[in-house]
Amino acid sequence: MSTAVNLEHDAHAPSANCPNCEAVVSGHFCANCGQEAILHHASTREFLHEFIGHYVALEGKLWGTVMRLLFRPGALTLEYIRGRRVRFVQPLRLYLTLSLVFFALMKLTSGFDPGTEESKPEPAVATTAADAARKAAKVPSAAPGQPEASTPEEADSRRAAEAAIAAMQKDFKLEESASAQAKKAKGGTDVDFTLLDKDGDFLNRWPTLRHKWQAFEDLPGGEKGKVFTEGFYHYAPYAIFCLMPVFALMLKVLYLGSGKRFGEHLLFALHTNAFAFFIYSVILVMPFGPVNFVLWCWLLGYLPWAMRRVYGGSRWGVFLRWGTLMTFYSIAIGVAVFLSMMAGIMSIGAH
Numbered sequence: 583m584s585t586a587v588n589l590e591h592d593a594h595a596p597s598a599n600c601p602n603c604e605a606v607v608s609g610h611f612c613a614n615c616g617q618e619a620i621l622h623h624a625s626t627r628e629f630l631h632e633f634i635g636h637y638v639a640l641e642g643k644l645w646g647t648v649m650r651l652l653f654r655p656g657a658l659t660l661e662y663i664r665g666r667r668v669r670f671v672q673p674l675r676l677y678l679t680l681s682l683v684f685f686a687l688m689k690l691t692s693g694f695d696p697g698t699e700e701s702k703p704e705p706a707v708a709t710t711a712a713d714a715a716r717k718a719a720k721v722p723s724a725a726p727g728q729p730e731a732s733t734p735e736e737a738d739s740r741r742a743a744e745a746a747i748a749a750m751q752k753d754f755k756l757e758e759s760a761s762a763q764a765k766k767a768k769g770g771t772d773v774d775f776t777l778l779d780k781d782g783d784f785l786n787r788w789p790t791l792r793h794k795w796q797a798f799e800d801l802p803g804g805e806k807g808k809v810f811t812e813g814f815y816h817y818a819p820y821a822i823f824c825l826m827p828v829f830a831l832m833l834k835v836l837y838l839g840s841g842k843r844f845g846e847h848l849l850f851a852l853h854t855n856a857f858a859f860f861i862y863s864v865i866l867v868m869p870f871g872p873v874n875f876v877l878w879c880w881l882l883g884y885l886p887w888a889m890r891r892v893y894g895g896s897r898w899g900v901f902l903r904w905g906t907l908m909t910f911y912s913i914a915i916g917v918a919v920f921l922s923m924m925a926g927i928m929s930i931g932a933h
Contacts, residue, residue, distance in 0.1 A: 644679075647671040651857055655884050656891030659850045673852040677826075680859040685819050687866045798927045813926015814919065821918035826851045828914055829907075836903045837893055850892055854885055 600607050601621065605614035612619060647670040650658045658670060671679075798809060830847035837847075861881045865874055886904040890897070 643669055644671050644676075647676060648860070651676070651853060652860065655857075656850075656853075656888035659846075659853050659888070659892050662849055663846060673849055673856075677823075677852045677856040677859075680856045680863070681819060681823070684859040684863045684866075685815065687863050689815055691866050794927050794930055797930045801930075809926045809930060810923040811926075813923045813929065816929070817922035817925045818919055821922045822855075822915065825911075825914055825918055826855065829855070829911055832907055832910060836907060840893060842893070850888070854888055857884060 598606065600612040600615060600617060600619065602617045603612065603615045605612055607613075607619040610619055611617065647658065650661070650670070661667070661670065662673065798806065801809065826848060829851040830844060833847040833850060834842075834844055858881065861877050865877055868874070885908075886900050889895075889904060890900045893900075895903075
């Protein structure tokens with residue numbers, strides 16, 4: 583059997599027989615098994631080319647795919663349905679590439695923070711400051727049953743000290759409230775861990791989960807936030823990918839009678855979600871107000887535009903379906919992210 587491999591300087595002279603199946607080759611690819619007729623010796627450059635071309639999808643046709651994906655909503659889906667596929671990156675590869683880029687950038691930029699605080703030092707600071715104020719006023723802390731000040735000077739001093747303490751504690755409460763509001767504006771949340779299973783009945787039915795939860799409860803606040811963060815970055819990409827059939831099913835229900843198969847709805851889901859990952863990635867690396875405003879506007883308008891191009895229908899009909907789709911899919915995304923964070927609890931002690 584021939585094992586001839588064309589060298590780079592013989593690239594324009596394909597072998598007469600396919601090195602893989604021995605079939606006669608008349609072009610750049612074998613018509614029998616599909617292997618390239620023009621091969622190169624194994625080298626680092628060749629390995630990198632194969633990896634980039636077949637796994638990361640950074641080959642030349644990616645750019646044409648991305649341009650069509652970004653600026654012609656729904657057109658890439660129609661091209662694929664019509665059979666014009668060889669010029670574009672395959673939908674699944676495109677989705678996986680852009681989602682990988684997004685989650686990598688999100689991790690590098692610390693774009694996800696559950697906002698669990700390690701401690702709240704303000705009350706302790708307020709207590710220390712109050713004690714210092716009492717000492718400075720030379721007034722002992724009031725105790726139950728303690729008699730009032732015996733002289734007018736001591737009474738005035740006590741009232742002044744208590745007024746100063748009250749004002750100080752009020753300032754600390756205002757600062758704490760402002761800090762909480764600022765944190766909320768950044769997307770952080772304080773998690774009340776006791777709300778998940780108040781009576782313990784659910785956890786008692788699952789011993790492993792109960793042990794994991796107990797180990798989680800024993801962690802400091804900062805470590806709890808780290809568990810949620812690691813759970814998100816580890817499981818969220820898989821959870822969101824598993825939502826693609828859910829997205830397609832929602833489209834199937836919204837467009838009953840359209841004659842489109844479930845696979846075509848899934849194709850539309852992959853393309854539109856790949857577009858969303860691309861826009862989110864740009865937002866992460868370009869945190870500029872005007873740019874972000876334009877990107878968010880394009881993100882909001884893209885899906886209904888793509889839906890009308892692929893599925894047709896009136897503007898109001900598309901808008902109604904778009905609103906329904908976004909409502910239920912946003913709920914599904916929220917559930918997926920929450921479950922990803924909860925899955926982080928099950929990884930405690932695994933390493």
